[in-house]
Amino acid sequence: MSKAQTKTSRKAMAFVRGLIIIIGGFITAYGLEAVLIPNSVSDGGVTGLSIVGSQWTGLPLGVLIAILNIPFIYLGYKQVGKNFAAFSILGIASLAVSTSLMHHIPTIIEIEGDTLLVTVVGGIIIGFGMGLALRNGGALDGIDMLAVLLSRKLPFGTSDLILFLNVFVFIVVSTVFGLRGALMSGIAYFIASKVIHVIEEGLSSTKAVYIITEQDEAMIKEIGERLGRGCTLQHVEGGYSKKQFKQVKSIITRLEESKMKEIIQDVDPNAFITVHDVSEVRGGNFD
Incomplete structure (x- = not known):
């Protein structure tokens, strides 16, 4: 294969990866706006903090997602590289725009006491969207990059720090959605993390x-x-x-x-x- 063909192939592959990351952002936004948020359930990480901030200030969720992720995109650029940062910008922008477009989308599941159904369906949808982004070299949430950076300076592993940071997030979530909402949010986040793992590794890893x-x-x-x-x-x-x-x-x-x-x-x-x-x-x- 010539250099020109190789370059064209790389561009085509980057385009496909970017498109899949955009789709991942759209799917995640749908899970948030059509399942979790209407039922007073949040996500973890920066998205969870953005949901709380939106409830407190009345600012659009998409605006807060974009703003709060800026420092984490910089961390991604420094720690992983410019390609990861570029794809993450694409994914976060997709998530931010999609949440704004779907803000008034009809809720597909009303809570009516069935909290398990909400957390399972919501967790699967957002996990699938985030997993698509991660599998293709981008990210929709920056809190993992912060955990990687802190693990190099503190005597704790990355997974321990991710857990600790999200405990803080769900404490903040409880101020808006109450203790019950925070617990449901934690369960939805746990389910999403398992789905992300499956999407990243594949069923036949x-x-x-x-x-x-x-x-x-x-x-x-x-x-x-x-x-x-x-x-x-x-x-x-x-x-x-x-x-x-x-x-x-x-x-x-x-x-x-x-x-x-x-x-x-x-x-x-x-x-x-x-x-x-x-x-x-x-x-x-x-x-």
């Missing part, structure tokens, strides 16, 4: 399986025939026993994990197995 076995040839043969996956073979040594072993490694999808365990049990019930999540697989004949 990959795993690396390491098998230490004395039946290496039979194991490789069965994995190839019954699962259709290739394997690599390594010679390993026990750190204490100094005994020589062979380690079989194979990359599979999450949906194939149970089948892999069945194969291992059939070939060598005494095999030592470790399974690790793999963030990305490229090259070879892996589908």
Whole structure:
């Protein structure tokens, strides 16, 4: 492929990613305006603070989302890079504009005592939208970038800081929606975070399986025939026993994990197995 074709391909890919991020912002805005906010339920992060600020001041939600995310976009530019910042600007702008356009959209679920339905549906919708943005290199909320920055200066992990920051957000939310609304908001945020993880990783995300076995040839043969996956073979040594072993490694999808365990049990019930999540697989004949 020539340099001109490569450049054109990159531009086309960037355009598609940008379009998907815009769609993600639109979907998230729909979940907020058509499900959560009319039922006095908020989101977490900067969006949650923007919802509270909108209730306090009467300013449009989209305006506050855009303003409050500015410092986090700068953090994203400094910590991750200009591409991430550019796609995040696109996503946040999409969310801000969409919330303004859909402010008076009809509510699709009235609470009527069914708080679980509101939190589940709302969490799934906003999680799906945010997950689309994150999977394509952008973000709709900047609080995660703040957590990354603080984790480098404080003796806490990023996930711990995200949890702490959102506890603060939901305390602020309780001043507007009450304790019940804050608890519902926390549940919706939890559901959204799980959906985001699924969208980012995919239902068939990959795993690396390491098998230490004395039946290496039979194991490789069965994995190839019954699962259709290739394997690599390594010679390993026990750190204490100094005994020589062979380690079989194979990359599979999450949906194939149970089948892999069945194969291992059939070939060598005494095999030592470790399974690790793999963030990305490229090259070879892996589908």
